Amino acid sequence: MFAQIVLNEFSRNTEKVFTYKIPENMKNLEIGMRVSVPINKSIVEGYIIKITNYSEIPDNKLKYIINVLDDYSIFDEKMLKLAFWMKDYYNCFLSESLQCIIPTGIKKGEKKVKKVKLKKEFLSKIKEDFPSRQLEILNFLSNKDSIYLSDLIRNLNVSYSSVYSLYKKGFIDIFYEEVDRFNVGEYARTKKLAPTKEQEYVISKVKDSIERGLFDKYLLFGVTGSGKTEVYLQLIEKCIDMGKDAIVLVPEISLTPQTIERFISRFGNLVAVLHSGLSRGERFDEWRRIKKGEVKVAVGVRNAIFAPFSNIGLIIIDEEHENTYKQSDFRPKYNVKEVAEKRCEIEKAVLLLGSATPQIESFYRALKNEYKLLRLKDRIGIELPRVEVVNMSKELAEGNNSIFSRRLYKEIKLNLIKGEQTILFLNRRGYSSFVSCRDCGYVPKCPNCDISLTYHAFEGKLKCHYCGYNTDMVSICPKCKSKRIRYLGIGTERIEKDIKKLFPKSKVLRMDVDTTKTKGSHEKIFYEFKKGNADILIGTQMISKGFDIPNVTLVGVILADVTLNIPDFRSGERTFQLLTQVAGRAGRGTKPGRVIIQTYEDDNYSILAAKNQDYEKFYKEEIHYREIFKYPPFTHLMNIVIYGDIKNDVIDNAARLYNIIYKTINKSNKKGYNKILGPSSAPIERIKNNYRWQIIVKSSDRGILLDVANVLNTLKIQKNIKISFDLDPISII
Incomplete structure (x- = not known):
């Protein structure tokens, strides 16, 4: 028997498939197993992609597999087919595409802990003449099924030697048990809601494809607050009833707290969670739960598309327009929507993309009937928020030097009086975009990058957001020795300081990269705000979606031009999407919402379309420019x-x-x-x-x-x- 193996090495020299002999004691090998093999004078890790009875290479020139690293296969033939497709479509090595499928944390393996239990047949033989510490242990275990060894030692304050002596005498068992490192917590269970007519139509169309086992692709174009999540939940329930599995992808970790809550409150322990906020070991534990068939739904970010389900019925990509669905940092530089489409084709499953602001290419494909277009035009229970655009050039000309327009200031004050919550959005972190000397114009720059340093007031540091370089804030210009240092541009940290100065009694939270570095910080900030423990939440694009908080009635966009002036052909689209999404955070309860967008370009088509929340008008204008300048979807x-x-x-x-x-x-x-x-x-x-x-x-x-x-x-x-x-x-x- 022979195994064809791809080495876990990313280079041209190791890209080819190697053949190894299978030893007699390894007859139960399967495709997808991880093994160690010799090559040259080294021992490396590899993955079995084929097992054959014949090899064209002479037997005496082949080496044996040294070791099997796991007792299970990591991928099956369908996932291997997906890896081969990624190799060709993204022009990468097979080992690189396979690496996407290999679970993070696999080298940590499953976590096992020692447990102790009393052998019941010795229960009647416990005697008073036992050493006192041993007798205490036996009596403690007599009414317990089993207990962690660490808990036993801590609770009774006994030594390991006392426990081990009982083990040697045969009175107790000490054994290992696999435990999960991740616990999603408990949520009150919810029941499905009665769908609206629009929702019912969407559900029935997608259900039909799932029931018939068709490879169908849908784009669900639904305004913010139209109930897309409830549609997802009811379609997943249909999958589970049919014995099929579902994957739900969300664009980034900040979306997961409320998303996790919604799915677990509906489906309980049938849900696994996969995102980068978990440790490597926790992610591996969740992967193992999926692999062992203990769950039916995986909720996660981009790499959750490779969840090891064997019977997928539905893949949902929520907020499908988001840039985070594209892997741009390392090879293969895949787009999760393309990978999901191919996986659905292989699995004969349904792909459902959802967004209030679909990516231009997606809507174009829907109009060309490459996707089946479904619409949710109406918000459930309440109208879309009222949107107002304020020209900050006019504010400045009329003597308002504040970063807040008079209109936004008045509305924030009103919200505080009424006890309602406010979200303030600015897609730029830090205190100031850069600092400058008033006398000579000197601007501190990063020594490693051609970029000015951003001032972070809380730490008193100047930082580079590209390489991580940081240095202390300058109080004297190093060029001309002037003390006249000024702060130019604004970031979320500056917004926070000014809000606290203007409204000293308000309770303020900030959510950006600087405040969410520690594990669980997204969840902590989100739930603090949801519980009403803060009046105002300030943040970057992390807060532009996924926040469904009924008491948020006001959204203020501090500077809409930040994304508009980026030198990229998608800047108009990105601006429209961000403004529409963040505006959708207002008025999601019973109270009407208001949105104030501050800008210096109030006549820009992206901002005007966002004001009117008119995606199709924006699309017509944007697609016209794309066609003229030959940008996607035309090239x-x-x-x-x-x-x-x-x-x-x-x-x-x-x-x-x-x-x-x-x-x-x-x-x-x-x-x-x-x-x-x-x-x-x-x-x-x-x-x-x-x-x-x-x-x-x-x-x-x-x-x-x-x-x-x-x-x-x-x-x-x-x-x-x-x-x-x-x-x-x-x-x-």
């Missing part, structure tokens, strides 16, 4: 970044690479629109002491971009230069 993009520590080397290699790409495209027989932009310096030219130049390739044929990717993967370049590329990037910054 595919490839973002190529050339970087290194010597600027001239980076520029030279960027020019060389342009010529190679140009020749590759011209050699292709595929026709259509093709355009190469660059090479040019990236918007932030230097990050972490690496100079960055950029080439963007547009093509109406994704196959041409794959041809370019193949060339890049085999290209030999000088040692101090690196190249990274992203197919269909979510951003080109």
